[in-house]
Amino acid sequence: MAVDIPGLVSVIVFYICILGIGVWGSRKSRKVEKACTGTKSEISIVGGRNINVLVGIFTMTATWVGGGYIMGTAEAVYSPSQGLIWALGLPAYAVCFFLGGLFFAKPMRSKRYVTMLDPFQEHYGKAFTAIILIPALLSDILWVACILAALGGTMSIILGLSSTISIIISAAVSIIYTFLGGLYSVAYTDIIQLCFIFVSLWLCVPFLVLSPAVNVISQTAPFNQSHGDAWLGRLELEDSGKWVDEILLLALGGLSYQALYQRILSAASSVQAQITCYAAAGTVFIMGIPSVIIGVMAASADWNQTAYGLPSPFERGDAGKILPLALQNLTPTWVGVLGIGSVAAAVMSSMDSALLSSASMFTQNIYRATLRKQASERELQWVIRVSVLLVGIAGTGLAFGDDSVAALWILSGDLIYVAIFPQLVCVLHFQRVNTYGAISGFVVGLLLRGLSGEPILEIPPLLLYPGWREENNVITQYFPYRTVAMFSSLTCIFLVSWMVDLIFNHQLVPQSCDILKVFKDKKETDGEETPDLREDVTRSSFDPNHM
Template structure:
């Protein structure tokens, strides 16, 4: 396939503008804020000195979630014959994610002036357990980077005729460089440009797709009157209900465990501003998902024999994961398809930079500064952030060459966060009696149940077979909501074990010397620090958490 030179030049110009324009400007902005911000320089890189205004916060929050996985994964779900519109869970799940984040997580996190998502764990459980929590968070960010780069590589190889490997390497390098230069300011301000570009270009593609001569009447691809293509509505059988609920909750609640979410919440000037950012992003992210849904529907309703793609259709060639770029290439004019790939490139960078910075922030603040090098200077910490950005970027780039489904990578990237970190986060923020014994028990139980359930994408065979499991072509799939079960078991374990150990230790049913994790001593030290300062605060302490 010949390389589309005009399209390639357009993408290069876009990258240069993002890199040299907004990225370098963000670097200068960071340095300017560092001189006036009362906090440390590393805090400016991580949370922008808590100086990100509401509008910028909404843009960067939305852009972080509207990535290559969201755009291409939603279109793939709608087009796939065994899924359809009813399985396009990204838009409703992310709305739920932001609404719950604004109601129950933004205020407790921002009011305590934390810097990262792991700060409350470090404060209550100590450095060792916090380091253990970093592992699933880091794995999820690397898989997230792989997901969005795989989406871009597939798009560029289809529309521009450019090697997927070259596309991935160039895009990763651009994101790594401007994140390396300016921290959160570079990320936030590039997100504004990227989100505007995504919105305009994707919505511009919609009328051309709808009016394409190759697209037939949508009624022809409805389940009751299917004469062409395949049904885009999808079907949800009772036996698949558990899997549907599992995926919905994975995206909605798993998304509450990303450092990228709290990086935006904690960069807000106040708790109220953080909540407003979440609620506004809920509406914006849903709006940004509509074009992907339309693209999937049009692709399912198209007669591919009327296009240069020909027969068999993408679904029979195993190209469902590339349906968005294929639809743009064959169902719209060339200049429109080039804008479409620009939107995917922008979406990739808007999410990748956030994943890079979130992992770098967690390692630098919660591991390097508090455990490895307590005397590290601010200059040293900034270089650790930069080095971490490069390492995570390279690791995610390597995984992107695997050729896995974008939708599958998208789901797996939040898997461990949902099963392991989400119940921990709920308990550390909303259950005052949660202690290290409960946290360790919940962590091990959630992780064990998830690993025993298997993961085909990572080549892990299932050991636990839940009701309704099936085997096709040697691959076992489970329709039971096994991820949600692992999450709930972890949550119950944290609460139950914490409560029992609290009772046993406080009533001295066992010798205090058996308290090897020092929970009783820790409670006595922090009891005075956490006392409400007035009667009104005492009344609100429990209610605001719930």
């Protein structure tokens, strides 16, 4: 396939503009460093805690509106085995932000934490915090891989450009401006990217609707599961467990991303953080509507009237690329180029957040708290930059696989839903939990999740729940097994914490058995663990005039 030179030039110009905005954001970050009393590393992480509401809404929405969200939604709507009812991202992410504003924004922002892991470090100490970082880091890497894979597939179809080259260039641009400017570069590029996504995708919609190859929606058979026009989909009783599992994973798992709390903690106040969450709940839903329409149009199209021909994309196994295929075959060339620009913008707006997310947690909660307590600010900034680079390289490497974008999208939230969400709920809202309960819940959750298997990683299930099916020698669980693992973890944290508390406080066993020193010499232990974080929080307090 020949390379579309005008389209390629347009994308290059767009990338240069984004990179320029990122560099400008890095300069603004340096100005804030001079104006604020906070440390340079924390200005990179939480932006001086003076990101205004409008910028906060833009950057929070842009973080979730990534390649997985845009292409995964279109893929779900188009696929005859799923349909509109399986486009779970729109309602799930709206619920995620609403719950974030209602239950999580205030306790996190009011205590002036710097990362999502700070309450763990404060409550459990450094060792367990390092354990919690692992699933968070893996999730961010999978998220990067998901959104880069979405972009690579889009560029290869519309521009005729190698997906490998597309992934490498896009990753490099995101890494560079995140490397230079931290949260300020990320936030201000997000504004431009989100605006471009909104305008370009909505501009594509009329051309798709008016395409001669697209049938009138009212004349299609939205419930017909044997044809490619089954765009509405059906939710059978035996599939309801899987549907509930995935929507809860996206909604509640989203509350366990550092990227969410990076925006919450960068707000000037707790109230502003809550407003940002509530507003983003509406904007993220609106941003997904064009992808739904594109999926419906693709499902309603007669592909025999297009250059793509028959068999259909679903029959060829190209459902994961339906968005770029629809733009290429059902719209004029220049409209398709705009569409690829929207995917590129979505990819970078999410990738930069994932990169900074992992870098922030490692630098603040591992390197600064444990490895190098006396590290200089210059050293910490370089640790952030190197971490951004390493996470970017890891995610880029995984993006070259052939897995479904929607599948990677789900998998990226799987680990944190099971391993981090129940822990975060307990540490923020139930102060009686202790390290014994936290470790037990962590192990139980991951054990149940691992025994349930994972088709993407070709891990066969050892624990079969009711309703499982075997298709093409692959066993699929239709029971909400992820949610079972999450609730089991949550229950275990409560029960074990309560039992251990009862045992030691009533002296049923000698305190010498308290190997984690949760109860033994508690005051002394608090004096060792908590001040490190408290001192950092106090030291990172910014001038009230900038709040």
